[in-house]
Amino acid sequence: MSQLQRDHDPSAGTDYDQLANRFRPIFARIAEGAVERDRSRTLPHDAITLLKEAGFGAVRVPIRFGGAGASIPQLLQLLIELAEADSNLPQALRSHFAFVEDWLNAPAGAEQSTWFDRFVSGQVVGGAWTETGGASIGTVNTKVSKKEGRWVLNGAKYYSTGSIFADWIDVYAQRSDDRSDVIAAVSTNQPGVVRKDDWDGFGQTTTGSGTTIFDDAVVDEHNVIDFARRFRYQTAFYQLFHLATLAGIGQAIRRDAATLVRERTRVYSHGNAPQASDDAQIQQVVGEIASWVYAAEAVTLQAARPSQRAYELHLAGDAEAERAVVIDAEIESAQAQVVVSELVLRAATHLFNALGASATSTSKALDRHWRNARTIASHNPLVYKARIVGDWAINGTEPPYVWQIGTAAGRGDK
Incomplete structure (x- = not known):
């Protein structure tokens, strides 16, 4: 073991069942209110509090620092279970775990x-990276600068996922003095941070996303961090959260399909059995859903393995091997997104083939599965993911490690 590894005490994994059993009663409580929160668009403050108090945000922190020492695949498996309960929760915590991961890769001290x-x-961290309006690709309007001897942050961000629940916000900004890209870790406990719940998407409605405005928000000097220091597999890591959320939505679809068919008392005259649970065609529908969801989870957990290897190689100080595995992490996460998105969206539609028209009742909120999956799958265009994988397979072209969205020259904001 290298000195770097001894200093960091790598989070290489723990007993998964023991870890998961800590949180499963909480997941069950969260699931109880998921439908009503979706119908009423009620933010899950209570659910976030339960997770915070149980130490969920520290599962990747090494054991000697008080965390659980879970591996990335184990974190993803936990997130799948959480997403089955309420898919908004893993998305709300996505920036938090990325910020944790960055400190896992940072120098000890x-x-x-x-x-x-x-x-x-x-304590939980939210994220605020994306800008709308006049921000063009490659630029950032949010600036951190010195004012009266202290660093302050000014600007506005959208898609600030999880920030409404957060104690800190991970903000992508630019230093006004040297124009370098930085991360500003900003405490939300100050008047210079204003958070708005104005996310207007038709899915993932309670993720605490929306606009965050920074008006001379104070940033401690040691919390202005050079962006170039960010962990190398960060893009893949962020995409793994989408995969885990999709796989968890799939598990909820499988659960609801089986439960509602089992409980169904009405049948069609031209069906195949006196009760729906014994109808061979309905059994086939549920079996197909279960199979697609099984594949989605398996692919997700497989795609998480290179990121764990990249983390461990970074701590081992093997830069060349780390670079190769980071490419694996990017390609595998992209491949997985193409496949998992299709499987879960297919399952969300197929669910209704197992049930009657009563399944469309808003009281059941079964449409939330498709809406949430479609929203997650739309975050990063799948056509580009497939193209990146194809270019790698054909030409050996390395995938992009950091990408941005913004206004192209001469174009409006779309």
Whole structure:
């Protein structure tokens, strides 16, 4: 083991069942209110509080720092279980776990220990990277600058997922003095941070996404971090959260399909059995859903493995091997998105083939599965993911490690 590994105490994995059993009663409580929260668009503050108090945000923190030492595949497996309960929750915590991951890859020392302590105490981090309006590709309008001897942040972000629930916000910004790209870790406990729940998507409606405005928000100097320091497999890691959320939605579809068919008392005169649960064609529909969902989860967990290897190789100080595995992480996460998105969206539609017209009742909110899956699958265009994979397979072209969205020259904001 290298000195770097000894300093960091790698989070290489733990007993998964023991870990999951800590949180399964909480997941069950979260699931109880999921339909009503979706119907009423009620933000899951109580659910986030339960997870914070249980130490969910620290599962990747090494054991000697008070965390659970879980591996990335184990984190993804937990997120799938959470997404089955309520798919908004993994999405709301996506930026938090990416920020944790960055500190797992950071040099050991007092700053790393301070952040680990915050994570273990239940503090949560939201994200604010994307800008709308006149921001063109490759530029960022949010600036961090010195004012009266302290760093302050000014600007506005959209898609600030999870920030409404957060104690801190991970903000992608630019230094006004040297124009370098930075991450500003901003405390939300100050008047200079204004968070709005104005996300207007038809799915994933309670993720705490929306506009965040920074008006001379104070940033501690040691929390202005060079963006170039970010962990190398970050893009793949962010995409793994989409995969876990989709796989969890798939598990909820499988659960609801089986439960509602089992409980169904009405049958069609031209059906195949006196009760729906014994109808061979209905059994086939549910079996197909279960099979697609099984594949979605298996692919998701497989795609998480290269990111774990990249983390461990980084701590081992093997830069060349790390670089090769980071490519694997990007390609596997992209391949998985193409496949998992299709499987779960197909399952969300096929669900209604197992049930009657009563399944469309808003009281059941079964449409949320498709809406949520469609929203997650739309975050990163699948056509580009497939193209990146194809270009790698044909030409050996490396995938993009960091990409942005913005206004093209001469175009409006769309």
